[in-house]
Amino acid sequence: MRLFVRILAILGLGLTAALVHSWAVPVRLEIAEARPGRDLPPRADRAASGETAPQETEQQRRASEPQTRETPSQAEATEPPTLNLGDPCDGLDPYSFTTELTLAEAFCLHEFAMAGDGTVVFVDARSGRALFEQSRIPGAMHLSANMVLDGDPAFEEFLGLVAPDAWVVVYCSGGDCDESKNLVAQLQAFGYESTYIFVGGMDDWLGAGLPTEGTSEGSGGSSGAGGGGR
Amino acid sequence: MKQRRPAIVALDSSVLLIIRLLLAGVLLYAAWLKLKDPASAQKFANAIAAYKILPNHLVIVSAFAFPWLEAIAAVLLVLGLWTRAAAAVAGLLFVAFIGAIGSAMLRESVNLTTCGCFGERSLLCTGPPSWCHIAQNAGLTAMCVYLLWRGSGVVGIDRRLDRRLDQTPDNGPRGPGGTDNAGGPSSPSQQASSDSPESGGGQPQIRW
Numbered sequence: 075m076r077l078f079v080r081i082l083a084i085l086g087l088g089l090t091a092a093l094v095h096s097w098a099v100p101v102r103l104e105i106a107e108a109r110p111g112r113d114l115p116p117r118a119d120r121a122a123s124g125e126t127a128p129q130e131t132e133q134q135r136r137a138s139e140p141q142t143r144e145t146p147s148q149a150e151a152t153e154p155p156t157l158n159l160g161d162p163c164d165g166l167d168p169y170s171f172t173t174e175l176t177l178a179e180a181f182c183l184h185e186f187a188m189a190g191d192g193t194v195v196f197v198d199a200r201s202g203r204a205l206f207e208q209s210r211i212p213g214a215m216h217l218s219a220n221m222v223l224d225g226d227p228a229f230e231e232f233l234g235l236v237a238p239d240a241w242v243v244v245y246c247s248g249g250d251c252d253e254s255k256n257l258v259a260q261l262q263a264f265g266y267e268s269t270y271i272f273v274g275g276m277d278d279w280l281g282a283g284l285p286t287e288g289t290s291e292g293s294g295g296s297s298g299a300g301g302g303g304r
Numbered sequence: 305m306k307q308r309r310p311a312i313v314a315l316d317s318s319v320l321l322i323i324r325l326l327l328a329g330v331l332l333y334a335a336w337l338k339l340k341d342p343a344s345a346q347k348f349a350n351a352i353a354a355y356k357i358l359p360n361h362l363v364i365v366s367a368f369a370f371p372w373l374e375a376i377a378a379v380l381l382v383l384g385l386w387t388r389a390a391a392a393v394a395g396l397l398f399v400a401f402i403g404a405i406g407s408a409m410l411r412e413s414v415n416l417t418t419c420g421c422f423g424e425r426s427l428l429c430t431g432p433p434s435w436c437h438i439a440q441n442a443g444l445t446a447m448c449v450y451l452l453w454r455g456s457g458v459v460g461i462d463r464r465l466d467r468r469l470d471q472t473p474d475n476g477p478r479g480p481g482g483t484d485n486a487g488g489p490s491s492p493s494q495q496a497s498s499d500s501p502e503s504g505g506g507q508p509q510i511r512w
Binding site: 076077080081083084085087088089091092093095096099100101102103 | 339342345346349350353360363364365366367368369372373376377380386388389390392393469
């Protein structure tokens, strides 16, 4: 009898320690059902990556050095030399992505977005809806910072569709565009912590010959037909 | 019925001590690799989730509970305190691991790249769950069963603790450790009382 009491005591102690520890250390589960045979990213633990840099400083930095948009494409050229169309995330660890995504990283996350389970969502932040309708990254939603500020019905819909722990990848046209950063600042205020900016935007996406959808692109359809213009 | 010779007692206790330390080392190593930083805990949670056995809401708690139980059992084994209970808990963990590994091997929908047993490291076996892992855990379980059967041996806190607990109802409260410290391992009169289920009965001398 004493043995059983002691066993229970040890189990209780271990469980208590585990509960306290799991409260102190953020561990999040990936949603495993959506894509059999592959892991989906759990929500980013952004404490380490020094995200939420205030938007003003970003803008100041950009104002002082207007040429900074070159760096992402350089970084992208050095990190993964070519896109692996068969397995976009080959050699990449989504958990290690910083808030600014290279083309290869965005392409990797797009693979998850195409699963359609809401774990990763692509958002087109370009201000005019016409651009979005003409050509967009497949599966992207349209949302701009102004729409958030105005309480646009599309934003209400976004709030309903996208869970706060989803990874939100925001892009605009690329180059020097600011819409992504503005929108990310707004989204963070609404509790979306895992926000990423695909800095290369539409320019890099099209430049790599990746598929798009929309009226002007002959509606490239699903994500399969990559690499057309390469 | 017969009194064991001191040499045999010493040998037996050394074996028990070695098994305890070995088991504690393995457990501590496993626990440390899973708890050392948040990234390790995250990886272990992912590993448990990949087995697709536990529902999601239990995965995170168990990701912390398993290593903590390993760590607690290890400390108790080293101290020789509550040895049987600690061995039982460790044994239960190993049996659970064997069950998980076996079921992962049987189910084709589960494709694991690693066992996850020791975080990103491994003990004897590497790669995805295999018979090697089952054998490794079975060996560890056997050690636990042996300790569950035999207890801590001469070296350990259990011996003194149990003796005091057993004698309290008969003799009333005793001074804090006076006789215990004086008694030492070879005091036959105090070995007479035993709480161990398997050596109870009519063999009071066989109690280490």
